[in-house]
Amino acid sequence: PIFYFLITIMSVSCSNTEYDVFASVHGFIFDNQTGAPIPNATIQLNPGSISKTSGNDGYFEFSELTPGQYTITVQKDGYSTNRKSFDAVTGTNVEMNITLTQHYYE
Numbered sequence: 001p002i003f004y005f006l007i008t009i010m011s012v013s014c015s016n017t018e019y020d021v022f023a024s025v026h027g028f029i030f031d032n033q034t035g036a037p038i039p040n041a042t043i044q045l046n047p048g049s050i051s052k053t054s055g056n057d058g059y060f061e062f063s064e065l066t067p068g069q070y071t072i073t074v075q076k077d078g079y080s081t082n083r084k085s086f087d088a089v090t091g092t093n094v095e096m097n098i099t100l101t102q103h104y105y106e
Contacts, residue, residue, distance in 0.1 A: 023088035025096055026061035029054045029074055032099040041076040041100065074098050 025045075029038040037058030044051045045062050047070070054060045065088045073083045079100035086094050 021066075021090055022064045023067060023090060023092050023094065024061065024063040024065060025070070025072070025086060025088065025094040026059070027096040027098060028058040029060065029076075030058060030097060030099045031079075032101040038076055038079070038100055041074050041079075044073045044075075046071050046073070072096065072098065074100060076100055078103055 029041045029043070030036065031038055037054075037056075039054055039056045039058060041054040041058070041060075042051060043054060043060045045065075047068075050062060052060050052062065067088050067090050069085060069087050071083055071085045073081060075081050079102055082098055082100055084096060084098055086096060088094065
């Protein structure tokens with residue numbers, strides 16, 4: 001019985017360490033002129049065509065991204081569309097704050 005107990009203890013203590021294999025990106029959407037956060041902006045992540053909406057504070061986040069290059073496209077009625085690219089690296093959390101410029105019609 002002691003032999004089996006020791007084998008069990010050794011196998012548990014020698015278990016593999018788990019590594020984070022994903023990346024994530026987060027940030028805020030702001031008005032270019034006023035610096036105010038922009039709520040309810042549509043943020044699309046490609047590849048993957050995943051869409052989210054910014055919160056009342058302009059915050060957004062995409063998690064569990066496989067490593068690679070991504071483009072974020074941000075749209076909101078009354079504003080010009082803005083696109084930014086970034087590299088997702090395993091185990092990193094990229095911060096990306098994006099500004100939008102209002103359309104002014106005369």
